[in-house]
Amino acid sequence: MLQLYFAPMACSLASRIALMEAGLEARYHLVQLRTKKIVDDDGDFHGISPKAAVPVLVLENGERLTESAAVLQYIADLKPEAGLAPRPSEPDRYRLQEWLSFTGAEIHKAFLFPTFWYQDDGSLAKPRARIVQTLQVPSAHLADREFLVGNRFTIADAHLAWALLLLRPAGIDIAQWPPLSAYLARMQARPAVKEAIAIEMALRKTMTA
Template sequence: MKLYYAPGACSLSPHIALLEAGLDFTTERVDLRNGRQTESGVDFLTINPKGYVPALELKDGTVLTEGAAIVQFIADLAPDRRLAPSNGTLERYQVMEWLSFISGELHKNFSPLFRPTSSEDAKDAARTNLRTRFAYVAGKLAERDYLMGSQFTVADAYLFTVLSWAAFVQFDLSDWPVLGAYQQRVAARPAVQQALRAEGLLK
C-alpha cells in the first residue's frame, strides 16, 4: 500500500493508523500548493481527481480516498490492534459517530482559518463554532483517556491531527486543559512519534 500525504494535513491520521496497525506501506509526499505534484513527479489529480489528501493506493491499484473511510479500512486490516470495534457493534457506530463529528464539525471549521481569502467574518464564525465543538469534546474527555474510553482508536488519530492545527492558526486551546493533556498523551505514543518524524513535524 502507498499513502499519499502532505505534512501535517489530515493525511497524518491514516499515517498514524497505518503505523499503529503495524502494516507494510510506503508514503509519497504531495505538494498541494504547487501544481499538486507528488514527490516522484506524478500529477496527483491522476491519482485522486478530488485533488486532496489522503489517498491510499492498494496493491491492486485501487485508490481509496476520504480519511474517515481510509482509517476504518486500515483498522479492519489489523483487528488484533483494536483500532476500531468490530463491525456491526454499537461501539463501531460510536467510532463512526466520532469520525463524522471530527470531519464535519472540527475539520471543516478549521478550513476558513487556513484559507488566505477567507473574510474576517468567516474566520470569526469558524472560531465561534470551534469553541462550542471543543467544549463538547473536552467534556467527553474529562474522565477518559481516549474518545472511546481506555482504548486508542482511529478516531483519536483524527482528533489528534485536527487539534494540532490550532497552533498553526493561533487558535487558543488553553480554556480546555483536558485537550492539552490529551494531545500530550496521544503524542507520546510511539506510532504517533514515528509518523510525526516521518513527516518532518518532529525532530
C-alpha cells in the same frame, strides 16, 4: 503493498498514524498540495484522485480509497488484532463513526479549514465563533476518559489528535480546554504518534526551506 498519498501535517497524518500503530508497511508518496504535484515523479495528483485531496490510500488490488473516515477504517480492519477500531458488529463501531464524522465535518471543515484558507479580513469571524462551541464537545467527553471510544486508542483518536495539532498553527490556544490539552499530550507520547509527527515535521521543514 499499500500506498499512501499524503502531505506533511495534513489530515493524511491520521492515516500514517493508523498504519504505524497497526504495524503495517506502506509506500508513502509526498504531495505538494499547492501545486498538486507528486514529489516522487513530478506527476499530476489529479491523475491519482479527481478530488486532488489527501489522503488517498492505494489498496493491495490497486483501487484507490479517499476520505479519512473510510481510509482509517480500512486500515484498522486490515489488522483487527491491533484494536484500532471496534469490530463492525459491535455497538461502539457506531460511536467510532460518530467521532470520525464529527472530527472530519465539524472540526476539520467547519473551522480548521476556513481558518487556514481565508484571509484575516473579517471572514474568519464565523469559523472562529464556532471553535469554542465545537471543541467543547470532545473536551467534555474527554474530561473523564482517556480515549474517545471505549478504553483503548482507536483511529478516532488518530483523527482527533491530528486536528488538535493544527490548533496552534491556526492561532488557537488549546490551553483553554484542559482536557484536550492533556489528551493531546497523551496522544503525542505514544511512540507511533511521536514517530509519525517527527517524520512529517521534518518533511515539512524541507518543503518550506
